[in-house]
Amino acid sequence: MSTVIVNKIYELKKHIKDWKNNNYTIGLVPTMGALHKGHASLIKEAREACDKVVVSVFVNPIQFGPNEDFDKYPRQIDNDKALCEELGVDIIFAPSAEEMYGKNNRLNNTDLTFVCPPYNLVDCLCGKSRQGHFDGVATVVLKLFNITKADFAFFGQKDAQQLYIIKTMVRDLNLDIKIVPCSIVRENDGLALSSRNTYLSKEERSWALSMSKALNQIKTLYDGGVTDTNVLLDSAISILNKNLDIEYIEFRDFDTFEKIDNAKTNTLVAIAAKSGKTRLIDNIIL
C-alpha cells in the first residue's frame, strides 16, 4: 500500500477515526521534512512498534526566530514521499501554515494559545540563543498529538533539550502518549545527521566533524574514570576546530536536566556551534 499525503486536518481525522475504530495503535514521527537517515531510523522504529504510522512534514513558522532560516529551510516533499513509501509509512501529514494557524495567521502570542515549557528548561542551551523556539515546538507538537491521537511519538535524541521538554509537557499536561527517544544517526565520519548539513561547504563540514570527535573524546575519558567536567571540557576544547563558533558545551543530568560538575551515568553532554553561518548541535549521553 502506498503512502498517502494528507494536507487537511479534517481529512487526517477521518483516517484516524477509522483506525481508532479498528483499535489500531498509531505512531507519530513529527518532522520538518527534508528527511534523512536520522528520520528514517525514527520511522523504522515507529513502523515496528505501531499498526499505523503518520509522518508529519511541517516547517513550523512559530519555532523560528526572525533572523533564523525559516525561508531557506530545505523543502523537498517528493524526496520525503519516496522515502516514506520505501519505509511503509501510512500517511504523510503535510499541512499548510494556514491549516495549522488559521486564515488570519495567528503566529504569535498576542493571537495564539501557546504551550510554554518550564522556564528552567527553556532558558538554557539552545533556548538561550533561540528565544521562543521551544514554545513554538511544544505548541505545534501538542497540536500534532491532538490531531493524530497518536499512542506513540518518536523523537530523535539529537535534539536532546527538545526531547526533555516534550517529555515534561507530557507529564505536566497529563497527555496519554508514550514518547520514544531514538539514538542519533551519524555519517561514517561521525557527523550527526541534520537537514541543515546541506548548508555546509566542504570546509565548514570538515570543521564540524570536530564536534563529534570532541564528544567521543569526552566519552573515552569518562569511560577511563575522569568525571570532573572541567577536565572533560578542556579536553573537548582542545579538539574542537578553531574556526567553529562555539555557543555552549554543557554537562547536564538527563534525569533532572540540572547542570552538574561531576559526570555520572545518564549525563547529557551537549554542544552547539556555528560552522560558517550554519548552527549545528550534537550530544552524547554518558
Added chain:
Amino acid sequence: MSTVIVNKIYELKKHIKDWKNNNYTIGLVPTMGALHKGHASLIKEAREACDKVVVSVFVNPIQFGPNEDFDKYPRQIDNDKALCEELGVDIIFAPSAEEMYGKNNRLNNTDLTFVCPPYNLVDCLCGKSRQGHFDGVATVVLKLFNITKADFAFFGQKDAQQLYIIKTMVRDLNLDIKIVPCSIVRENDGLALSSRNTYLSKEERSWALSMSKALNQIKTLYDGGVTDTNVLLDSAISILNKNLDIEYIEFRDFDTFEKIDNAKTNTLVAIAAKSGKTRLIDNIIL
C-alpha cells in the same frame, strides 16, 4: 447509583477507560467546589447531554495571585457531594494539589509547562488585575480535559472571559471536545450566583445588587434602540452603588472579543467591582 469521590488520577483513568470501552459519552463540569445553583444548572445540562458525568472539585492554586483568596476560598466537599448525588453525577474528581502538580509542587512557570492563552484575550478585563490567572485556568482545564477525555465540557457564561479563552484554546490546540456555555443563574433579586457571595456582609450584598440592575438597564436601553456604548455606560454608572469599587465596565463583540463603540447582537457587557473586599463579576449578552 451513588456518586463516587475519586482523588487519584490513575483511579479516575480506570473509570474513564471502562466508559470509553462502552462508548459512553463523557461530560465534564470543572469547578472549584462550594457548589451552588449555578453549578447545579451546569451539572443538569451535562446530565442530560452525556452518558457519564464527572464534576471536578479542585481549588486550583496556580490560578490565584499571591494576594488573592486561595486560602479562604470556601471548601465544603460534603455539601458538594450531597448536591452531586441529588443530580446524578457519576464521579466527583477531587485531587490534591500534589496529585495535580507533583510531589515537588511545580506551581510556577519555572518548573511547570503552562498553557498561555493569547495575550489579546488575557491583557484585558479580569486579566488586567489578575496577572497569570488565565494561564493557570487554561493549564488546569487542559489537564482536566486530558485526564477525563471528556467529549463535552460545561462552562458558565458568568465567567465570560474564561469561556472565550477556553473556546480559543480548544480551537488553537485542536482539542476534540465540545464546550457548552451555560446561562448565568441569579438569585431572585438578580445577584449572579458565585461561591464568593458567601464573603458578603448584608450591606455589601445590597451594594452588589446594583451590578445586575445596571446590566439590566443597559439591556433595556439597547432593546429600545440605544447602541452608543458611551450612553449605555453612563446610564449604568448612574445606577451602580457609590460604595462599589468599579474595576471595569466594557462592551465587547463576543464573537471576536474586540472592544466596540456600538452595541449590536452578541455584544458582551461585562462588569467587575469590589463590594467591600469581595471582588465580583457579572455580565449580559445583548
